[in-house]
Amino acid sequence: MDIESNQSMKPSSRPESKMKMILVASIAAGVQFGWALQLSLLTPYVQQLGVPHKWASVVWLCGPISGLLVQPIVGYYSDRCRSRFGRRRPFIAAGVALVAIAVFLIGFAADIGVSCGDSLYEDTKPRAVVVFVIGFWMLDVANNMLQGPCRALLADISGDDTKKMSTANAWYSFFMAVGNVLGYAAGSLKSLHKMFPFTVTKACDIYCANLKSCFFIAIALLGLLTVLAMVYVREDPNEDHETEEKGEGGALFLKEITGACKELKKPMWILLLVTCLNWIAWFGFLLFDTDWMGKEIYGGEVGKGHLYGMGVRAGSLGLMLNSIVLGVMSLGIVYLVSRERANLLWGVVNFVQAICLLMTVLVTKLAGKHRHASVDKLLPPPAGIKAGALAIFAVLGIPQAVTYSVPFTMASIFCSNSGGGQGLSLGVLNIAIAVPQMFVSLLSGPLDAAFGGGNLPAFVLGAFAAVISGILALTLLPSPKSEDSPTENVLAIV
Template sequence: MLVQPIVGYHSDRCTSRFGRRRPFIAAGAAFVAIAVFLIGFAADIGHLSGDSLAKKAKPRAIAVFVVGFWILDVANNMLQGPCRAFLADLSGMSQKKTRTSNAFYSFFMAVGNVLGFSAGSYTHLYKLFPFSRTKACDVYCANLKSCFFISIALLLTLTIVALSYVRDKPWSPEGSPGEGDDEEDEIAEAKQAVPVPVPFFGEIFAAFKNLQRPMWILLLVTCLNWVAWFPFLLFDTDWMGREVYGGDSSADSDQLKMYDRGVRAGALGLMLNSVVLGVTSLGVEALARGVGGVKRLWGIVNFVLAICLAMTILITKLAQSNRRYTTVNGGTHLLPPPAGVKAGALALFAVMGIPQAITYSIPFALASIFSNTSGAGQGLSLGVLNLSIVIPQMVVSVASGPWDALFGGGNLPAFVVGAVAAAVSGILAFTMLPSPPPDSPSIKRAATAAFH
């Protein structure tokens, strides 16, 4: 919860000769690589540390995995905040560039998802790295490890290329250097600059205190939007396995197999979702123009999200009313849902890629635009926005189980709450969220990394 605000705060004031954002992006990428390595080799490290191959429980491997996952979570936040702030820096005061850059950010997130799903579905990937299969790591583990090798290579290569090519001006507390200054002069000024130390928590409290009304409304709409999203993001494949396919992860082998089939079908749905997410991301700017502005677009897709979440009830009821069984050798076995039900569920996954593309781009672009006139800095402002995402995630993660249990279990009660939250978020986006003012003709179109 605090990683992005802390990293954003320090990246706003970083006086490194390499720039403000690049050191944090490089460090984040390095820690992601370390974390992925630990996760991939958790079984091997656990075995070397004393885990027995004959026992099902492998506590040392679990410990390594947990540490790696924790590092990965921290590292991802180290990357995301400075990356989005860097996009805002490079966009300058141009709102169109800010929106477009965040839309491309969303697009490449979708590309990463598609590549990940594609690599994970190929069962012989480990043959590219024969050493990945060991006594402690079977074929499935080796495939996952091979995916991680490829992801590490891609991440480090792209990070090095991007950070070597894109210019990141060092920060000077005296103000941004002029357009005609040489890079060497800017670095010299940054070295001579001695920023006044401000306690982080004092700065973040001041950031909240000085937030203007548009930013407060943006935080509220974003918070409700993610209250709507997280039930589905956390439990979508479980919904497919449990409600749609009628399986049970803790039941007998027949229901367990059906649950696994449903989860795999949910993974296919996520693949379709990512494809639609990527395509929609490329058209965000055109969609915004077509509906009369970004706030209207966000409001519309929030209602689309509400309808999609409500449709999970209809699909679940259809699946339950068409539950089929077969008798083999005197035993009754559960069959998959009819093709129409499966198609409806997969279509739902795909359609939700449309509001997801807007959610991954427009709020961050608006945060950058609204904070252009504040003194908090892009990094800290985007970190504050991240709080309106993380807090709903924590609430949904903790409260969904007890809330669902009140209504007999399943995932639908949390989805209904999400549908209501999405509808309220859409109403607020239409009625209270101000439209950003149009770009001034005097704003320079050249990209800049000036401090906001």
């Protein structure tokens, strides 16, 4: 990568008010509200439309694919955007517009499917599935269009100040937690559809109507936060970049992304490897956590009886507890680790994550043992088993807070000191998140089916990945040294 040309694109390091930083970071709450609904409700919903469990994970392939392609491309072109509205804001606005369209397609998939010929009485609704998948993939693309420029804009606001970079990432992680809490709380409510009576139709039952209602609230929240941030936070147009590159298009992008990878130093490669293994550990649980509650803990079946729906709502409650811990930890994490111990914290919490994932096996066995001994098979599990499952959700908020902040802060610092564009470099980091998600999406469904159709095999695989990630973080991953950062504490709030 041509470092000198990229240095010319670096934003001014003049200080910006903390309010601007908070406003931009708050967009994460709107984005994550939608992600929370995806993670808690859409895997069960796509199974209700007739997609078998072992293929449900394939639907999620768009997330990592769009992350692999969209974030680096958007990051690259946002680094070079010369719009009078700024470099990042046009991409953020476009992402919000796409979210609105995607939400409509997902929420009304069943209605559109029936109007196009799906039967109300068949278990599988192929036309609804097609509409759902289109909307779902569009939503993932839109979310990736939003997240990359938002993080890059925070890095722009921070300038060369690594303390501000850390603060910005801490606030972003905090607002992700806020969005999670709101999204999972909404997903756990069974009467939300009463706010929007028109959502209940012949093709859309109460579960589906609640999903529609949640997405209406999600797009309203995201739109409001985005408008506030875009109006208040102004960008200087990127006029420093030379126009000689104009017109080379995709070839130039491929050259730059290849150059960025070639210029990466050993610490950054280790960071990418630790991140990759870390996300193998996370994605299996994030994909099937509420399905695990509905099937393994509550003993329900998709579309049969009330136990599965109760379990999904209980899973949403667990995810809300997870997000509360995530939010508290996100703001507290910067006081718990110095520059020299960032890798130590990440390594330790990876072992915490592994223990939690292995504990799902114990809780599942206890729930199954209780069902076999119970006379009434239609009763939910006892309070102790539910408390154990919810405790796993809550404790996982601790390592999740580190995952959402530390690697991005380290990547921003490495990028700032090498003179690279923030958008492109964060896009490269996102490749290390997207590739393991693709791996898990393709493997988890068949793996679970091979062991009886449950969710535990994907969780156990995640536990082993977390252990390896923790070992590498403790033994190979360096924290930014004094030559990387002029500050005493790269993870200190100012």
